[in-house]
Amino acid sequence: xxxxxxxxxxxxYRKTGLPVVAHNRYWAVDNIYSSLNxxxxxxxxxxxxxxxxxxxxxxxxxxxxxxTDWGLAVYEQDWQDRQFVQMTxxxxxxxxxxxxxxxxGAAAGRANLTIQYCMTLPRQLLQVSPYNx
Numbered sequence: 001x002x003x004x005x006x007x008x009x010x011x012x013y014r015k016t017g018l019p020v021v022a023h024n025r026y027w028a029v030d031n032i033y034s035s036l037n038x039x040x041x042x043x044x045x046x047x048x049x050x051x052x053x054x055x056x057x058x059x060x061x062x063x064x065x066x067x068t069d070w071g072l073a074v075y076e077q078d079w080q081d082r083q084f085v086q087m088t089x090x091x092x093x094x095x096x097x098x099x100x101x102x103x104x105g106a107a108a109g110r111a112n113l114t115i116q117y118c119m120t121l122p123r124q125l126l127q128v129s130p131y132n133x
Contacts (some may be wrong), residue, residue: 010069027043042056044089046088049087063108078115
């Protein structure tokens with residue numbers, strides 16, 4: 001087996017120099033990052049609708065900061081409307097959506113990454129507009 005195959009994305013990026021676009025729909029309730037599953041970060045988790053939402057700015061700094069070595073240039077946050085429409089927490093904790101989007105945008109700025117938003121509601125666009133200058 002070649003070292004190229006076993007080294008993963010970092011080696012692929014080193015050999016090709018091609019930037020990576022990472023796509024994410026929504027966070028699963030059993031994701032390895034959540035403190036509820038043994039990870040180090042706070043997530044709001046709703047078993048009933050099988051959704052989780054990061055509520056910890058350290059998560060975004062670590063995710064974006066630790067992945068530029070393998071060429072991460074764009075992070076696509078898809079299914080944003082589903083995060084708001086299908087989660088009870090975004091209807092009852094009026095600061096949750098703002099914290100989520102603000103932490104994501106600020107961390108992307110610090111890591112010099114681009115965020116691509118998809119299936120975005122107008123209220124989400126208004127929230128993230130300061131990060132898209």
